[in-house]
Amino acid sequence: MIRLFWRDITLAFRSGGGFGLGLGFFLILVTLVPFGVGPNGEMLSAIAPGILWVGALLACLLSLDRIFALDFEDGSLDLLATAPIPLEGVVAMKAFAHWITTGLPLVIAAPALGLLLHLDSAAYRWLIVTLLIGTPALSFIGAFGAALTVGLKRGGLLLSLLVLPLYIPTLIFGAEVVRRGAGGFLVGTPLAMQAGITAGAVALLPFAAAAAIRVALR
Amino acid sequence: MPVLEGLSFTVSPGEILVLRGPNGVGKTTLLRTLARLQPPYAGTVEAAPDAVAYAAHADGLKATLTVTENLAFWAGVYGGHDIAPALRDFNLEALRDRPAGNLSAGQKRRLGLARLMVTGRPVWVLDEPTVSLDVASVELFAKAVKAHVDGGGAAVIATHIHLGFEETVFDVTPYKARHDVIRNDFDESFL
Numbered sequence: 001m002i003r004l005f006w007r008d009i010t011l012a013f014r015s016g017g018g019f020g021l022g023l024g025f026f027l028i029l030v031t032l033v034p035f036g037v038g039p040n041g042e043m044l045s046a047i048a049p050g051i052l053w054v055g056a057l058l059a060c061l062l063s064l065d066r067i068f069a070l071d072f073e074d075g076s077l078d079l080l081a082t083a084p085i086p087l088e089g090v091v092a093m094k095a096f097a098h099w100i101t102t103g104l105p106l107v108i109a110a111p112a113l114g115l116l117l118h119l120d121s122a123a124y125r126w127l128i129v130t131l132l133i134g135t136p137a138l139s140f141i142g143a144f145g146a147a148l149t150v151g152l153k154r155g156g157l158l159l160s161l162l163v164l165p166l167y168i169p170t171l172i173f174g175a176e177v178v179r180r181g182a183g184g185f186l187v188g189t190p191l192a193m194q195a196g197i198t199a200g201a202v203a204l205l206p207f208a209a210a211a212a213i214r215v216a217l218r
Numbered sequence: 219m220p221v222l223e224g225l226s227f228t229v230s231p232g233e234i235l236v237l238r239g240p241n242g243v244g245k246t247t248l249l250r251t252l253a254r255l256q257p258p259y260a261g262t263v264e265a266a267p268d269a270v271a272y273a274a275h276a277d278g279l280k281a282t283l284t285v286t287e288n289l290a291f292w293a294g295v296y297g298g299h300d301i302a303p304a305l306r307d308f309n310l311e312a313l314r315d316r317p318a319g320n321l322s323a324g325q326k327r328r329l330g331l332a333r334l335m336v337t338g339r340p341v342w343v344l345d346e347p348t349v350s351l352d353v354a355s356v357e358l359f360a361k362a363v364k365a366h367v368d369g370g371g372a373a374v375i376a377t378h379i380h381l382g383f384e385e386t387v388f389d390v391t392p393y394k395a396r397h398d399v400i401r402n403d404f405d406e407s408f409l
Contacts, residue, residue, distance in 0.1 A: 078272065078278065082253050084296060
């Protein structure tokens, strides 16, 4: 299984692998917001947590259809389904590799971009923590959506429609923690809720996604 | 909708079973059922799921990985078999550092078939394995299959050409499911 993880990482970094796609989108979006909203520092710092989280979420969404569609097209998914590793493990490894190549770069880039948005200095810590806790949920929920739409040509739109509602709780709690952190309030409850969503997604969705793939391969 | 019905066969170790039948009769469906990619409507497949190695039209190669990397990945997935004999038998040694995306169609096919050797599984289920192979490569492939079954393996192959070894031919055409009969079974009196 670890082989599959390294293969996906290698593929992402090779030409045309899509590494940097989400990160580039995130950078562009967050850089453009101050130009659009204007140089009012107070306004920017008020909307910063929301912008950063929405940006991270959309950046993640951008590369979701690659998780299974490429393997489906070239026949790898058929071969993986008949290989001695469980399909649930395949899903989990591919979602994890997606997080490493998409989610983790966002976590690393977000503090620098917080600076552009006048993010309150007390909130940086919570921005990193929530992105670190929340983005794995985005990858695993996204892998489930990608598995549901894997056999469809141009399934990208349907994938977005399926996945976005499932992303909303992560977004709400993530941005809420950052906002509370900026104001110096207690962050325990939303943070625990967000961690719970991630834990649930990581534990359960590989099984649902594997079931969806088995149906798609018939 | 069932495509084939009433069909039954056994393949013993050392045997090669060649499936024949016109396009669209259900050979691929049968092979995918053998590989457990889809369940049969009725009946059973006796071969254990971890005994079957499946190869189809799509070779499952990654264009940006080299020949060695592609093969080593599958070898790793199947428990770390040596890839050197597979590279040798399919004449891929000179291409080992070439990205799979730069290979010709026939070379890709050879790499896809070399994957079977690193699975270490006894039953090869092959769907049109000789597509885009030249005469020399077909010989290489036939030799590899021969060596596999001589070593106690078995193979089920859907193909339209003669591969030049002793084989049992199984024509699936007579087992085509007859949908017209099924349709006539509907009783419209309830309308």
